[in-house]
Amino acid sequence: MTASRRVVVITGAGGALGAAVSRQLASEPDTDLVLSDISAPSLEATVAGLPDTDGGVETALADVSDYAQVESVVASAVERFGRLDVLISNAGVLSTNGRIHNLATEEWERAFRINVLGAVHGIRAAVGRMRPQQSGSIVLTASVSGLTAWSHAAPYCATKAAVIQIAKVAAVEYARDGIRVKLRVPGVVPVRHPRRSPARGG
Secondary structure: OOOOEEEEEEOOOOOOHHHHHHHHHHOOEEEEEEEEOOOOOHHHHHOOOOOOOOEEEEEEEEEEOHHHHHHHHHHHHHHHOOOEEEEEEEEOOOOOEEOOHOOHHHHHHHHHHHHHHHHHHHHHHHHHHHHOOOOOEEEEOOOOOHHOOOOOEEEHHHHHHHHHHHHHHHHHHHHHOOHHHHHEEEOOOOOOOOOOOOOOOO
């Protein structure tokens, strides 16, 4: 890898939004990708849909609710390509459709583990590599649901609102280290794989 190349890690790369981001970045010059998802078939589908690229493409299975697995993805990117320039924390899960009083505690815990802790784990893993470089970008995927109220989707709305606030705090905390923290707030994204749990998109 030369200094002019950039290394990008994308979590949730198997979902509709993650696949679209992966295709866009693969089409850009001097870009090496490490694509991660919890679903092997979904990750394979994303890779199969990439355009021809002059960059390297690696894949890694990981559950973002487990910090050790996210750390392993980032470590493998640095080992393979020598550095980390961009982390796109895109993995997320929709909550069960239901009003608050009908949603079990487990539903809330699942949403917070994946949507909130997944973002936190990505930041922790990326910052460990970016601070010594004094450079890098971290992009968190939130949702317009974090800015408004969607009926029957309280866990999703609450966790995406948390991601928005985490991004704001992280941007302030790591600016002195040369790390930019950005936020994407997409609207509704079509589910690419209707037969699987939608635990990968924004």
